[in-house]
Amino acid sequence: MRPEVAISAVVIGSVTAAVGVSTAVAAPDYPSWDDVEAAKQNEAAAAAKVDELNGLLSGLQATADAAGRAQQIAAEKYQLAKTALDEATARESDLTDKAAAAGEQAKVSKMRAGLLAAHLARAAGNDLSMNLALNGSESDDLLYQLGTMSKLSEQSQSIYDDALADQKLAASLGSQAKIATTQRAALASEAEAALADAQRTSDAAAAAVAEQQARQSQLFAQLASLKNTTAEAEAGYQAGLTAEKEQQSAPSVPPPPAAPPINDPGTVAPPVADKAATAIAFARAQIGDAYQFAGEGPDRWDCSGLTMKAYAAAGLSIGGHSATAQYNTARNRGQLVPYSQAQPGDLIFYSEDGSDMYHVTIYTGGGRMVEAPYDGVPVREVSVRSYERVAYVARPSA
Known part of the structure; x- marks a missing residue:
């Protein structure tokens, strides 16, 4: 096997891995100029060699196209994962800010409720204010005790209702922020994996195209020699064949x-x-x-x-x-x-x-x-x- 064939095997292996093909693909054996000159001595051999060269060119194009398509798919998956991560990060930040603001508001509301409790205790002529001071360090205890007091005035009821609502909102936003953080972390992992896959397929596509470009110049020249044309003419002919195949390849996707x-x-x-x-x-x-x-x-x-x-x-x-x-x-x-x-x-x-x-x-x-x-x-x-x-x-x- 010639050294350049070993290089082809590496490229083909990377491309098949990128597009999810698990079976081994044998690298083609590219003809030498000696092979071409020998084939020119016989019309049938020359025709066969032309077919062989055309087949090699088609194979190079197909490999490059498959690698490119795999890259496009992987790149789009990364873009979608990145978009989802960006949206989740923004949501996490928004909820964290709202939870912090709601927590501060809840503290203010609790303070107002505490002042209300002290006032009501004094008005009731008992030591409720001391009881609240000892047992009302948690907003749940304070608001519960206020809620059980009878005959709250309309204003007092409003203060109590506001404090309770602020407490619930702060707790809810805090929970949502924690969930958003978990979701953002999961999406970050997904985006990282998608990026790594996109980079692998990008490398495979670059390798396939480099292989195609390195090989096709000589193949065009060999075809031109066999057919008594020019390499430029053969390149144009192959480009036309490729475009024709692409037009006839498959119907559009609904x-x-x-x-x-x-x-x-x-x-x-x-x-x-x-x-x-x-x-x-x-x-x-x-x-x-x-x-x-x-x-x-x-x-x-x-x-x-x-x-x-x-x-x-x-x-x-x-x-x-x-x-x-x-x-x-x-x-x-x-x-x-x-x-x-x-x-x-x-x-x-x-x-x-x-x-x-x-x-x-x-x-x-x-x-x-x-x-x-x-x-x-x-x-x-x-x-x-x-x-x-x-x-x-x-x-x-x-």
């Missing part, structure tokens, strides 16, 4: 039955031309920029970071740094449109099952879109892929 669009798709307004044009122009201006997991500029991007900033340039918020959040925001705003009615500027989504979205792009018209794909592949404008494309697009400018 939305889940439990969560249909909340609007009638036929009633959505057409896009505001200048807003859509601004978003497209911004996205196109980033073509060639590197992909970066969780990137949102100025020169490194992931898919939802690019779409978010593109529409921010047009003065529109589309739902945050997550493909799923952007789809749900459009759905809640009544901005979903069937793909058959897509207009330039609309957002195209990809999903495994129509629930969470793992990829989002900007439609530029003519069956084309701008996307930040995955590690190793820069921002680009390509033909719209049908595989796992969601049946609805979002129209943020509607």
Whole structure:
């Protein structure tokens, strides 16, 4: 086995692990230039070698695409976990602040109730005030004893009721804050695990793309030699085959039955031309920029970071740094449109099952879109892929 084949085995192993494949995958045996020159001596051998090289190129593309898709899915899971953690952290902080404020209010109310108790004790002519002082250190004891006293005045009753309500509110908010802390800790662990998984799949995607790029130049040159063409022509031909396969690969994904669009798709307004044009122009201006997991500029991007900033340039918020959040925001705003009615500027989504979205792009018209794909592949404008494309697009400018 040649040394370069061992490298391929490492890359393929990392990719299969990333996409959840447990079976071992044998690394392909790439032909040498001597193999190609020998095949050129015989027409049948040359044709077979052409088929072999085409197969290797297709395999490299498929491996890179599978790794990229796995990365997109893992990255979106992290974004969702991070969003859930951010929301839980904010809720914990809010409840903690409210519980502290309620505790202070409860102390004031208890003090007012204590003054009331002392006053009533003196008015009753007994030593109730001493009894309360000895036994009323806990607000429960104090308020209970006040509650059992007969013939409270209307004002006294109000003071007692307020103190009791403040005590209950402080206790309730304190309990909620403790629950929120527990939930936040659990979500922090989930986000940490999702981040580690996203980083692993990102590394696998980068390795697969690096392997593809390292191999395909020689394979194109070998094909050109066998077919008496040029490497550039062979690269173009392979790109055309890839685009054709992507168009014919699978039907789009419908939305889940439990969560249909909340609007009638036929009633959505057409896009505001200048807003859509601004978003497209911004996205196109980033073509060639590197992909970066969780990137949102100025020169490194992931898919939802690019779409978010593109529409921010047009003065529109589309739902945050997550493909799923952007789809749900459009759905809640009544901005979903069937793909058959897509207009330039609309957002195209990809999903495994129509629930969470793992990829989002900007439609530029003519069956084309701008996307930040995955590690190793820069921002680009390509033909719209049908595989796992969601049946609805979002129209943020509607």
